[in-house]
Amino acid sequence: MTTLTSSDTQMHDLLPESFKKSLPSTATAQLATLTADREMWVLPPLVDLCARLREPGQQQHGTLISEGRAARGNGFLHVVIPPDTNPILENGSLLKGLRERALEDGSIYLHILGALTEGLRGDNPSNIAGLKKGGCIAVSNARQPFANDLVLLRTLEYAATFGLKVFFYPDEPSLSGEGVAHEGYIASYHGLQGIPWIAETVALSKQLLMVEETGIAAHFSQLSCKSSVELMRWAKDKGLPVTCDVAMHQLYLTDDNLEGFNAQAYVLPPLRSNTDQQALRRGLQDGTIDAICSHHEPLNVTAKKAPFAESTPGISNFDTFMALACQLVRDEILTLEQLVDKICLNPAKIAGISAQYENTGGAILVDPNVEWQVTSETMLSNGKNTPFFAQQLQGRVVETFFV
Template sequence: MTIVKIENVRVLDPIQKTDSVKTVYLENGKLVAETANVTESIDGQGKWLMPTMVDLCARLREPGQQQHGTLKSEGRAARENGILHVFTPPDSKPIVQDNGALIHGLVEKAMLDGGIYLEVIGAQTQGLKGNQPANMAGLKKGGCTAVSNANAPFADDDVVLRTLEYAAGLDMTVVFYAEEHQIAKDGCVHEGFIASRQGLPMIPALAETIAIAKYLLMIEATGVKAHFGLLSCGASVELIKIAKDKGLKVTCDVAMHQLHLTEQLIDGFNSLAHVRPPLRSDNDKQLLRQGLKDGVIDAICTHHEPLSSSAKLAPFAETLPGMTAFDTYIPLGVQLIQEGLFEPLAWVEKVTLAAAKVANMVERWQDEAGWVLLDPELEWTLSKDAILSQGKNTPLLGQRLKGKVIQVFTA
């Protein structure tokens, strides 16, 4: 039995809505009453203690793409950066998330290899081909609470409607990563001056907002619960706000990097800044931040996508989109606080309790969550060696960051 005593630590507890400096005792990742049976003492002066985080979107690359990342490498990176529950889209290669019988094995392997609770989002259509609804009843039996077609297009809108009706009947959430493929086509960057000057194919903001507007009408007609992941445009925030004001059962999240980085980073054909949805304008970034502060955007996710170095070596438009993000999640969150967007407790809520509410797993999260000890003032350099993820693909390489996890306490 290990009982850890942490003295003079700032405890940020979104469940109790408390922010206070005190001495706490942890046994197997749980807060316990004061005891004399302490096996380890830690000076928490200047440090924060918060619950382990819930990530609503991360690709771990296994099964099928182990050259980029594995459940072991990415699970370890998530856990040691304070993220214990990880939701992954259903677009592994090969696609196994349309078969409820295979999902349980993935979940078990993620805990065994990486020490994380993997939350698998099921496929909305068979093989993500967009033609026929997947066996959602079987997926629910296999443990899925949500389905998505990830970034794959639907054959037509009738398929979308049928899958929404099917999901509504099973009380499952449908997750949209909204993009109108006829508009986005083969684009890879935000439509703007920098993309035009460099001659890169573009993805206009309309590709996202038109898709959201269309899906919201279908959500209203079917009554399904829906979540919009990875918002990238300021206008998208306005559409979600209108839907919420109307009483639609919708939630949304934003990737941490969209709150900090903009299209400026693609200048010089920097493929490390190639992500999808693309980095947008500074105005979009500011509107996303405001939407988060106002509560229109429910939660922040990592949108972690590890890639091998070779995946970023081709000409920009031919490189794979994605950014490693587990290792920068805490420092970029601390930066939001330092820039005045949030008080610490409000930020903690966005990456823990709010995400658990979106996933309808508050009670389970409380039961399974541990605690994260972090130093918000610790400065460090983001080097390839410092990144725990197998993927080193981030445009933040070489930058000095502030804020780092010191220790994670779990069962």
């Protein structure tokens, strides 16, 4: 392996060979002369399997310009977005334009999940062949329900015809209902309507069986429950073509963050219990969980200015992502090598963009110990909605080398 940096042992060079070739010489030179008096990491650019950039359709919360800048500044060069924008991403011929705009306005590579069903209504498949032609990387129904199990089965068969992967966000709406928080003591104490574990696991079980039946490749995003990890373990042992991810905030927040009706901790799927969090961390360690996504959902200030259940769910996650990633290594939950797999290499494989990922190359420099406070000024995202607001975090992307 060619060494990018000086022989200083504090420098951890995790950049794959293939990325080094494409690094601009100025970056190579800069890295080589970096005399680190502290630990530094050189990593490939981050790949995010789920972020809502709010454009098109919800520009009051964020735009390709604002969230593209936030993504880049925090090390994300490739971002996958779900189809529940406005308009819904179901027209293959419009996808190219959106990707170009993301590159122009936000300087990021956008990867699009097309709508699995027409209008995400869950009744019949959308024009999936057209979506594929338009370059969507997979299809998904976002968090919208299917009319019935037959629709789910047939749309999966239809998508499998065109060789597309499906992304699931497992949720059984009749069980999650009007719930706003993990169904447990904390929700009961606050009188908040609960979302039970089985809202996720019933949907996940069903979807796994459908995957087995249809043979379609599937990715399950933002798993939140201990039993979901166990179900995924079962599916992988069985050899099903499945992968899954967890949202970074689930690894460091639990339902106790709802204390005092804290609307900043309102997110769907909800923050779960400590037991779930431990299981998710173990799932990452043993490889059951393949990746960590940001589940970035920026919101404007007024979106959270309402009683808990009437506020808008979502956490702005781009800015705190790397600090939590560093914490995973500090807490010895993941090794640095495992972390790079979970937030860079595996997401690229899951999204089916590994070739493009290598071609676009680049690198990021991380100071895993730098302390910083989460404030409106230090956050790049337009959305300042995070339970970490005003807290002191450790670790940040300090430099990006993107072409």
